[in-house]
Amino acid sequence: MSIKKALTVAGSDSGGGAGIQADLKTFQELGVYGMSVLTALTAQNTTGVYGVHPVPPEFVAQQMDAVLSDLGTNAVKTGMLFDSAIIETVARKLKEYGVPNYVLDPVMVAKGGAPLLLQEAVDAMKEHLLPLAMVVTPNLPEAELLTGMEKIETHEQMREAARILHEWGAQNVVIKGGHSTGDFATDLLYDGREFVELSAARFHTEHTHGTGCTFAAAITAGLASGKTVREAVEQAKQFITAAISHPLGIGHGHGPTNHWA
Numbered sequence: 001m002s003i004k005k006a007l008t009v010a011g012s013d014s015g016g017g018a019g020i021q022a023d024l025k026t027f028q029e030l031g032v033y034g035m036s037v038l039t040a041l042t043a044q045n046t047t048g049v050y051g052v053h054p055v056p057p058e059f060v061a062q063q064m065d066a067v068l069s070d071l072g073t074n075a076v077k078t079g080m081l082f083d084s085a086i087i088e089t090v091a092r093k094l095k096e097y098g099v100p101n102y103v104l105d106p107v108m109v110a111k112g113g114a115p116l117l118l119q120e121a122v123d124a125m126k127e128h129l130l131p132l133a134m135v136v137t138p139n140l141p142e143a144e145l146l147t148g149m150e151k152i153e154t155h156e157q158m159r160e161a162a163r164i165l166h167e168w169g170a171q172n173v174v175i176k177g178g179h180s181t182g183d184f185a186t187d188l189l190y191d192g193r194e195f196v197e198l199s200a201a202r203f204h205t206e207h208t209h210g211t212g213c214t215f216a217a218a219i220t221a222g223l224a225s226g227k228t229v230r231e232a233v234e235q236a237k238q239f240i241t242a243a244i245s246h247p248l249g250i251g252h253g254h255g256p257t258n259h260w261a
């Protein structure tokens with residue numbers, strides 16, 4: 001049996017709950033070999049983001065060359081990309097190496113409000129990365145910013161957003177319902193043909209730091225292992241639901257999810 005590999009291209013969370021650290025923990029738990037290309041460093045803990053130090057695009061390219069020219073990968077995810085120069089670099093390298101199974105987590109704002117993607121970069125993300133994505137995983141505010149839709153609240157509005165993002169080139173769209181209100185956290189998967197709703201009882205907690213990163217990383221690990229998109233998304237939903245419902249109780253703010261759960 002050959003080992004399956006997954007690459008994350010994302011920012012570092014020094015607190016270990018989100019970003020690169022969450023991705024690598026998730027890859028490890030789901031049995032794939034994890035590799036990482038850093039796009040930005042954050043000085044961060046459970047109470048907030050205190051500083052952001054972006055990596056020069058040429059050095060993002062150098063890291064991607066180092067990983068992809070030697071190890072290769074069965075799947076890749078992108079998280080925090082910060083600016084349009086980094087986005088264009090990452091898109092160029094994904095195409096150059098023909099990287100399969102690309103999961104785009106369109107990270108924009110941290111839960112505490114700190115920007116993780118500059119406003120000028122939203123269009124670059126739509127133009128350069130959406131058309132490469134096997135799966136894109138926006139939450140509701142990210143889906144609003146990407147599509148330009150004013151408010152996405154109802155299931156019909158979620159379907160409309162999914163149709164738009166599919167039309168713009170993403171092969172599969174998962175709109176995450178975690179930011180909605182109600183007793184269920186319902187995500188919507190659209191593959192251009194049918195809509196599948198994935199529902200889980202809402203666990204009322206403040207400790208959801210890193211959920212988006214972890215969910216997208218779990219999808220990436222599933223695709224790297226040879227699962228279909230539907231199977232990978234279903235496994236990721238189970239993984240994140242368990243991670244949220246067994247809080248670790250560390251830090252003084254929004255605590256991290258539990259990758260061991």
Ligand code: PLP
Pocket residue numbers: 010011012013018019020042044079080107109110111112116208209210211212213254
């Ligand atoms: N920090 C980094 C480096 C991230 O990649 C992310 C991912 O979304 C976050 C912070 C956001 O974490 P959250 O909004 O879950 O607190």
